[in-house]
Amino acid sequence: ISDGMFVRVRNMLDGMAANDIAMLLHASTPKTRAIVWQLIDSSIQGEVLEDLSEEVRNSILRTMTPESVAEAAVNLDDDDFSEVLRSMPDKVYRKVLKSMDKQDQARAERVMSYEEDTAAALMNTDTITVRPDVTVDVILRYLRLKESLPEATDYLYVVDKQDHFIGEVSLAALVTSSPTKLISEVMETDFEVIPASMHESEVASLFERYDWLTAPVIDEEGVLLGRITIDDVVDIIREDAEHSMMSMAGLDDEADTFAPVIDSTRKRSLWLGVNLFTALLAAFVSSLFESTLDELAFLAVLNTIVPSMGGVAGSQTLTLVIRGMAVGHVNEANSRWLLGKELAIGFLNGLIWAVLIAGVVALWKQDLMLGGVLAFAMLMNLISAGLAGVLIPLMLKRMNIDPALAGSVILTTVTDIVGIFAFLGTATWLLL
Amino acid sequence: ISDGMFVRVRNMLDGMAANDIAMLLHASTPKTRAIVWQLIDSSIQGEVLEDLSEEVRNSILRTMTPESVAEAAVNLDDDDFSEVLRSMPDKVYRKVLKSMDKQDQARAERVMSYEEDTAAALMNTDTITVRPDVTVDVILRYLRLKESLPEATDYLYVVDKQDHFIGEVSLAALVTSSPTKLISEVMETDFEVIPASMHESEVASLFERYDWLTAPVIDEEGVLLGRITIDDVVDIIREDAEHSMMSMAGLDDEADTFAPVIDSTRKRSLWLGVNLFTALLAAFVSSLFESTLDELAFLAVLNTIVPSMGGVAGSQTLTLVIRGMAVGHVNEANSRWLLGKELAIGFLNGLIWAVLIAGVVALWKQDLMLGGVLAFAMLMNLISAGLAGVLIPLMLKRMNIDPALAGSVILTTVTDIVGIFAFLGTATWLLL
Structure with missing residues (x-):
């Protein structure tokens, strides 16, 4: 962006919603990101911060003074306020806290006292309460x-004198009921409530299930603390759904596509290191033959x-x-049936491709025996693949390890080693 | 489930929400699924059908008579009604249509006239309209x-006499405004509307962006047709997010974990066939050496x-x-920067692991030259991997092919062939 364009960009940014600006920042290279950030009106900076992924947000927070961070943050809703505060390093957080007034400091300390990833950390306290x-x-x-x-x-x-939650009245009920009726007559009492300590993924699945x-x-005494709105839940649903895909490639959920090269190299190298180890293991198995x-x-x-x-x-x-x-369809009860099914699929697909590969190799090398050895190894390995594909995630889950993160490395190690043993082992036995 | 348990299961099912029953059906084996379906109260069957994934729903629709399908479907909202009707084979749809009364037939034909995956197919017509x-x-x-x-x-x-959309009044505005005010004074006119032909993914991203x-x-003339609610949008957000992960493994978005073995084998074998072809290609490259x-x-x-x-x-x-x-962060404008970044990461990670593997092999085989050859091949292949990882999805997208589906096969073919050429080619040149 050249000097003369600053004014035009600023005018463009002024007309954009916070979420659109966040989108633009996500799609920008680090240099452009820093410039665009400077041009955003400070009244909307807080909202934009909240809409950024954690990695991008941190890269921007690092460039701001504690005073301007505090100024941007205090205008946010409770849940967004706590999210922004939580994503700061401790040292920065203390500095930011210092530059707030007493009232905001108290509010910051309250929202930070809720445990992360729970319903409490998601909620806002902007409820309207009435008496029955x-x-x-x-x-x-x-x-x-x-x-x-x-x-x-x-x-x-609807709450009692001690703020215990006793029911709820929809705006729809308010506008459709006779004005002379009592709240206790029009309120719903077969409500579902969310305990403050519930995990956010569970909150999301309740919202999804009951629309x-x-x-x-x-809280535990039934006192109303606040409310959770669907827009925050949508973010969790997207994050949860993306988590598996990113983890399976050994990436962070919120990995920043445009992070600096050194950061990305460091983060990805761990996964490559693990893979090198398993590749060497496979090479070692081959070396036995x-x-x-x-x-x-x-x-x-x-x-x-x-x-x-x-x-x-x-x-x-x-x-x-x-x-x-992840979506709750697979559990201990039906995993045995699933194992049987995947073994059967492995066997059938194994047969199909064993016959095919045997034919190809028999034609290529005019060697029926070699084709047979390859076919046998194929059948064995596809059956083990079905077995490993079901058992590995189940075992990892029981050990409280994220199957999406560790599953694919362990799986390919198993299929590599079984495949090499089955092929070279049988070949050594039958062809030499 | 034994005979004596039927009554107990039926009682349990009567107390469950449609969404919970759908969850139970997803987690059931085909046999249990058929039994549970029989025990569900017919008044809730339509709602349960709507909550099922397409594959599971079809497996159940196949077991029902056209009359009971019609009965279950007509109680649904427009958007769910059209989703259930759309998921039937043409022949079944015509039979189901025949067993509806005239009014439902007209409604079915109306909702089926909207193009699939558009805003129109997502909407309900249960709007409340008022005059200004x-x-x-x-x-x-x-x-x-x-x-x-x-x-x-x-x-x-708020609509005019020709049903043109001219504004909206929130229930919140209704209950907070003085009763003597005109609707035209309290309505919002800086609204955003959704054209009926907008793609559902775009609808979802608007909902997400503006909360x-x-x-x-x-419609095109500005006439109000209906409204879309967030609960249907949440389903699309989840499906879109899951789509990439499932496609990358060559699976259907809505693949049924508990589908019959033959169905699953057939669906998965295509992907294995493609992979066998690329594996043979890699083997052919090796055979050159x-x-x-x-x-x-x-x-x-x-x-x-x-x-x-x-x-x-x-x-x-x-x-x-x-x-x-998928989320709109990567586009033509920033893809060149991204390519440069990924090449740099490939180079740096290539260097790290090249040095390490050279060390390991030099120690293992006491052969510095062999280590050097392997290191060179590693560096070359990680750079190509970065290049291919950016260029392949961009090119596929330009050709209107889903990068999530075809990307990983093409990528591994490239990295296999480059890796083998770099290693065996250099080895042939330097070690023989």
Whole structure:
């Protein structure tokens, strides 16, 4: 961006919604990102910060003074406020806290006291509460005095004198009921509430299952603490759904596509290191058959086919099982049936491709026996792939290890080693 | 499930929400699924059908008579109604249509006339419309006569005599405004509307970006057709997010974990066939160096390491780019910067692992030259992996091919072939 364009860019940014600016920042290179950030109106900076992924947000927070961070953050809703505060290093957080006034400091400390990834950390405290023993008309007058309601308000919450949650009244009920009725007559009492300590993934699945727009959050004594709105839940649903894909490639959920080269290299090298180790393991297994390879060099040419097919078949099973576990379809009860099914698929697909590869190799090398050896190895490896694809994620989950992260490395190690043993082992036995 | 348990299961099912029953069916084996379906109360069957994934739904529709399908479907909202009707084979659809009454037939034909995957197919027609020249008080009386509002109603839509959409009034505005005000004074006119022909993914990203709960749908003339609610959008967000992961493993988005073995085998075998072809291609490349392998059998042992590392590094880049394109962060404008970045990462990671592998092999075989050859091949392949990881999805997208589906096969073919050429080619040149 050249100097003369600054004014034009600033005018363009002024007309954009926070979420669109966040999108633009995500799609920018680090240099452009820094310039664009400077040009954003400070009144909207907080909202933009909240819409950024953690990695991109941190890269921008690093460039800001504690004072301007504080200024941008205090205008946010509770849940976004805590998200921005939580993503700062401790030292920065303390500096930011210092530059706030007393009231905001207290609020910051309150939202930071909730455990991360729980319903409490997701909620806002902008609820409107009413008593059960007043009429609809009284409530309508009270609301007219307020002049406006918090965004996405669809329910008023009914509480007793100790703030215990006892029911809820929808705006729809308010506008369709006779003004003389009591709140206790029009309120719903077969409500579902969210305990403050519930994990955010569970909150998301409740919202998805019951098509909620908002839901009240209560503490252990049943006291109303706040409410969760669907827009924050949508973010969690997207993150959860993306988590498996990113983890399977050994990437961070929120990996920044445009992070500096050194950062990205460092983060990705760990995964490559793990893979190098498993590749060396496979090479070591092959080296056990070095004398066989020495006598029949063509075996070396074919040695990659069976492990590769096992890897693909195993990944298919693994991906299905990981997705099934994430959405709750796969559990201990049906895993035995699933294992049987995947073994059967492995056997059938093994047969198909064993026959095919045997034919190809028999034609290529005019060697029926070699084709037979390859076919046998293929069948064995596709069956093991089905077995490993089901058992590995189940075992990892029982050990509390994320199957999406560790599953694919372990799986390909298994299919590589089984594939090499089955092929070179049988070849050593039958062809020499 | 034994005979005596039927009653107990039926009682349990009667107490469950449609969404919970759908969850149970997804997690059941085909046999249990058929039994459970029989025990579900027919009044809720339609709702359960709508909550099922396409594959599971079809497996159940196949077991039902056209009459019971019609009965279950007509109670659904427009968008769910059209989804269930669309998922039937043509022949079944015609039979189901025949067993509906005239009014439902007309409705079925209307919802089926909308193009699939558009805003129109997602919308419901349960909007409440008001005129601009009446007072808030008149509207409140009108709503009290209605006694209840459609689910998730947060806005009333303001239309003129020809049903053109001219503004919207939130329930929040209704309850906070003075009853004597005109609707035209309290309505919002800086609204955003959704054209009926907009693609559902774009609808989802608008909802996500602007935190909408509902949004009006209009035709080209600006006539209000209906509204879209966030619960249907959440489903699309989840499907879109899962699509990439499933496609990368060559699986259907909605693949049924518990489908019959033959179905699953058939669906997965295509992907394995494609992979077998690429594995044979890699084997063919290796066979070009058969005489080299004949002389130095140990090269065969190491031949899998470089392609494997290239595959992993390339998948990381590919996954990032595919996700980046799906959420709109990666585009033509920033792809050149991204290519430069990924090449740099490939070079740096290539250097790190080249040095390490050279050390390992030099120690293992006491052969510095062999280590050097392997290191060179590693560097070359990780650079190509970065290049391929960015360019392949961009090119596929330009050709209108889904990068998530075809990307990983093409990528591993490239990294396999480059890896083998770089390693065996250099070895032939330097070591023989």
